Amino acid sequence: MTAPLTQCLLRLIDENYTLTDYQSDTPPRWCTGCGDNGILTAVQRLCRDEQLSPEKTVMVSGIGCSSRLPHYMNAYGFHGLHGRALPVAEGIKLRRPDLNVFVTTGDGDCCSIGAAHWIHAIRYNMDMTVLLHDNEVYGLTKMQASPTSPRGLKSNTTPRGALLDPLNPLTVTLGVPNVSFVAQAVDWIPEVLFDIITQAYRHKGFSFVRVLQRCPEFMDHRFDPWIHDPLKTRLLVHAEGIQLKTDISRIYRNQETHDPSDLHRAREVASETEEIPVGVLYRNSAVPCYEDLREGERPNTPGLIRTVLNEEFDKFTIWPEDDGAAPPAE
Amino acid sequence: MTTDLYQETDKTRARQARSQPPASGPASMVGQTAKVKSAAKPVVTLKEHIVEIVSDSGEGAQRCGQSFGALAARMGNGIWTVEIIPAEIQPPARSIAGASGNRIRLASDRVTNGGDEADLVVAFNEQVLLSRVRMGEIKPNGIILLESKWRNDDNAAIAESYAEVCEELSSAGYRFYEIPMEEECVKYVPDPRRGKNMFALGMLCNIYSLDLEMAREQVRFVFRKKDEKVIDLNLELLDAGHAWAEANLDLKFAIPASRPSEPQVVMNGNTALALGVVASGMEVCAMYPITPATSASHYLSDIFEKVGCVVHQAEDEIAACTFAIGASYAGKCAVTITSGPGLSLKQEGLGLAVMGEIPLVVVDVQRGGPSTGQPTKAEQGDLLAACFGGHGDAPKVVMAASSIEDCFYSVIMARKIAENFNMVVVVLSDASLATAQQPFPRPRFNEDWLAPPINQSPVQEGAKPYDWDPRTGLASRFIPGQPNGMHCLTGLAHDRGSHVAYDPDVNQEGIRRRSLKLAALQKTLKAPTLYGGDEGDLLLVGWGSTRGAIEEAVEILRAEGLRISSMHLKFLQPMASGVKELLQRFDKVMAIENNWCDSLDSELIAEDNRRYSNLAWLLRARTLVDVDCWGEVRGQPLKPGAIACAARRKLEQR
Incomplete structure (x- = not known):
């Protein structure tokens, strides 16, 4: 009796992923104090807590x-072209719904060179988690x-100063039809960052999280006013969004109960x-996912391909003894 | 009824009388008498004829021409059809730029190209006719059947223009017939603009002695989605055209046909490409609308879902390419179909696929370039862009389809190579194959065409994603979902483990291995064959859609006793071994292409600044043989006659 049970337990331990299971043999090469480090930690923690198989998880990025x-x-991982992470991720997800797809992108990658793909990715609403690391530079x-x-x-x-007002990734995303999940996090509140990424992952659809992220090298002190004054x-906060633990709640007393289904308020x-x-600005689980809309009714077996090809060839065929029954297409 | 149905200007009559026998007919004309119901009409038996039907767009000349071609094919004639397409959707009526229609070359034997000038043209107005004449598309003594209603048009300017053109063309030596098509059609339909095409089809069936009952079936098929009334009306018009020609025209040809022993399919190149995608087992086609490639995606969109697969219309060409790359990376080898401007936009993506060793099939249905160029017209200007278009060293396989049938099989072969070598394979077609129709043996589906199911078995512990084989450069392909295969694919230089490489030796090795794969593939390619003789004075070398025209030129010249042959390359990169040896068997070698090359006749052009045609550059670099070149960029398929002229000039050079 005990032997199978022991084996079962051993298997459980074996299959129970820990944080180190998600760490590659390449140590991060970001600058000390860079917000990317915190985002990486949050993603690894998410993978561990959700027990995602590393082989079923694909991290797609641009440049x-x-x-x-x-x-x-x-x-x-797929570290591809500048601006093109989203279409790559869409191609991966289309025929492989079994894979967990994440996209990590930056403000230049997503909002500048890849802006067209960003707008359309929101429309496609494919099931993936998109983290916009926004350090504003x-x-x-x-x-x-x-x-x-x-x-x-x-x-x-811009040696004499940037001339234009910045683009707001949140309002842009919220302005596109078919938007289904929009949230904002900051790298300096890791607990909340983690909660938001978890919500994003659990949402089925295109989950867009803008993470405001410090760049100590080029934008040092940029977010100091906010860091210094909680x-x-x-x-x-909302039952459908994130809920705060007591310690966070004590520090960040500026709270609003925001219903993520309220698109108008989300835009404000x-x-x-x-x-x-x-927090979570908007969430709508009713928007259909493109990969579901495009899912084939039948798997493409060799038999099916043969049948369909022959049906199509029939439309164009001249038979040796043409009895006139099936003239070729015009 | 009308007695002046059969109007001819006096001048035309005179011209006809002068030129009819024997100069008016093609050289192959053999006079014969056949039994005609009423008055015996002489039936002229021909080996082949080229027929054009042109109208304003929307008047149905395309449908008439396609039906005529399909009908001839069903009777067992060899055919090749070429669409005559205006660049605009709604060009102005009665304009030279607006000519829309179809050219049908029909023959006793197999036809491989659209041929030279047309023998007979049916035109719905004098302006579209003029456009074909001005372009030199009609034989000098060709037969013209022109709608006559414009002669008495209420608009004096139109009537005048019509009279002028008639005058000009009849005095230029054409056999000129004015046909009251509209007048005849209004007896059956209120709006003869709709229906005139079937009247014309009836005339053509009569002129070319095609089976009227089969023509009726064809008309029923063409209008199968319409209601009975529409079908009956069109059948009436068909019969009317047939009867009118019988009663009023002195034209009667027969082009003997023989039913093929094997089933044949008749389709255009883009349809064949789309069916090739299905037959290859690929599951994803990502595309963005672009002429002249889009019709392949239209047809594929119609049928792909039946096999559970997806045509994804992406937001742009770059997204189409990178979407396909994503699908391929995830184990579902994908194709992206485009034309020249799209190929330019995809280049960075193709470099990524090369770097990451992701299989990918790219179909480029070429059009006139550069820039927006001539979207609906034929050109072969993208060969070098396909081989070398991206930045850095990005070895890709480049192959070209040389017939409609080849469009089908090329896609299947491309996917196989892409997945066996983890490479990008570009298949080049062009606007002339895209819309041309030709019968070919009906393919028999073979399961070997398909891709094996994707590998999701665990990767051996310690195995590396880029375990390049030292001899071939080939590496494994780890597909997401495979346990132990986790790695980060990157467009950065990388080592065998896919780690970013900062080491100069690693970068050097990666580039070497990726390059090596082309050599490994090349070792599997068969040497090209020669058409004509095994050696001689001149070898013509071509690639892609020009095959039929080049080989026909070779036949023409060999019949004249010239020692000339041709060679057609399917693989442009890598090029099969043995090419150099074949070139060296000939005194002179000339590439024949539908793209630009400088002519040495130009004042400024000399050997040291001459820009060669695409393939000539490749052959010269590859073989060190002094390959000359000839080409045109007239936006239309090369004609066998023009190729033969260029070859004769080359032979005369000393």
């Missing part, structure tokens, strides 16, 4: 500091203004400039 993340995960190419850089930012391409961060909250809203 930029944030896009190095797949190298540091023990999972399948180009880091890997050494300090150029990005679409989310604050006006006036002095950078190597009241400038507004936490959005997203437009805030003084305070940083943190």
Whole structure:
């Protein structure tokens, strides 16, 4: 009696993934103090808590500091082209619904060179978790203004200050039909970051999380006013969003009960400039996923392919003894 | 009824009388008398004829031409059809730019190209006719059947323009017939603009002695989705056209046909490409609309879901390419179908697929370039872009389809190579194959065409994703879902473990291994064969859609006693071994292509600044043989006659 039970227990232990199971043999090469480190930790923790099989998990990225993340995960990774992480991830997911797909992208990667794909990815609403690491600057190419850089930012391409108002990734995302999940997190509240990423992962659809992220190299002190004054961060709480643990709740007393099904309020909250809203802004589980809409009714077996090909050939065939029954297509 | 149905200008009559026998007919004309019901009409037996039917777009000349071609094919004639397409959706009526229709070359034997000038043209107005004449598409003494209603048009300018054109063309030596098509059609339909095409089809069936009962079946088939009334009306028009031609025209040809012994399919190149995608077992086609490639995706969209597969219309060409890459990476080898501008946009993605060793099939249905160029017209200008278009060293396989049938089989072969070598395979077709129709033996499905199921078995402990074979450069392909196969695929230089490589030796090795795969593939390719003789004075070398025209030119010239042969390359990169030796058997070698090359006749052009045609560059670099080139960029398929002229000039050079 005991032998099978022991085996069962052993198997359980064997199959129980720990944090180290998600760490690759390449140590992270981000700068000390870079917000990407915290995002990586949150993702690994999520994988552990949700017990995702590393072989069934694919981390897709583009180019930029944030896009190095797949190298540091023990999972399948795809570190592709600048701006093109989303279409790659869509191609992966389309015929492989069994895979857990994550996309890590940056403000340049997603909101500038890849902006067209971003807009359309929201429409497709494929089931994937998208983390926009937004540090409001180009880091890997050494300090150029990005679409989310604050006006006036002095950078190597804007030595007299950025001329334009920044693009707001939240309002843009919330403005696209078929949007199904939008949240915002900040890297300096890791507990809440983790909760938000968990909500995003559990949502079936295109789960878009903008993570405000510190860049100590090029944007040092950028978020200091918010870090130093917890009241400038507004936490959005709701049974359908995130709920705060007591210690967090004590520090971040600026809280709003926000129903994530309220798109109108979500857009208002997203437009805030003084305070940083943190939490789930919008969630709609009723939006269909593209991969489900496109799922074939029948698997493409050789037999089916043969049948369909022959049906099609029939439309174009001239038979040696043409009795006129099936003229070829015009 | 009308007595002046059969209107001809006096001049035309005179011209006809002058030129009819023997100069008016093609060289192959053999006079014969056949039994005709009423008055015995001489039936001229021909080996082949080229027929055009042109109208304003929307008047149905396309449908008439396609039906005529399909009918001839069903009777057992060899056919090749070429669409005459205006670049605009709604070009102005009665304009030279608006000519829309079809060219049908029909023959006793198999036909491999659209041929030279047309022998007979049916035109619905004088402007579209003029466009074909101005382009040199009609034989100097060709037969013209022109709608006559414009002669008495209420608009004086139209009537005048019509009269002028008639005058010009009849005095230019064409056999000119004015046909009251509309006048005849209004007896059956209120709006003769709809229906005139079936009247024309009836005329053509009569002129070419095609079986009227089979023509009726064809019409029923064409209108099978319409109600009975529409079908009956069109049948009436067909019969009317047939009867009218019988009663009023002195034209009667017969092109003997023989029923094929094997079932044949008649389709255009894009349809064949789409069926090739299904037959290859690929599950995903990611595309973005672009002329002239899109019709392949249209047809595929119609049928792909029946086998449980997906055509994804992406937001742009880059997304189409990277979406396909994602699907392939996840084990579902994908294809992206495009044309030149799309190929340019995909280049960075193709480089990624090369770097990551992700199998991918790219179909480029070429059109006139550069830039937007001539979207609906034929050109072969993308060969070098396909081979070398991306940045850095990105070895890809490039192959070309040379017939409609080849469009089908090329896609199947491309997927096999892509997955066996983990490479990008570009299949080149072009606008002339895309819309041309030709019969070929009905393919018999073979399960070997399909991909094996994706591998999800555990990877051996310690195995590396890029365990490059030192001899072939081949590596494994770990597919997400395979236990122990986890790695981060990257577009950065990487080592065998897919770790980012900062080491100069590792970068050097990666590039070497990826390059080696082309050599490994090349070792499996058969040497090309020669068409004509095994050696001689001149070898013509071509690739892609020009095959039929080049080989026909070779036949023409060999019949003249010239020692000339041709060679057609299926694989452009890698190029099969043995090419150099074959070139060296000939005194002169000339690439024949539908793309640009400088002519040495130009004042500024000399050997040291001449820009060669695409394949000529490749052959010269590959073989060190002094390969000359000839080509045109006229937006239409190369004609056998023009190729023969160029070859004769080359032979005369010393």
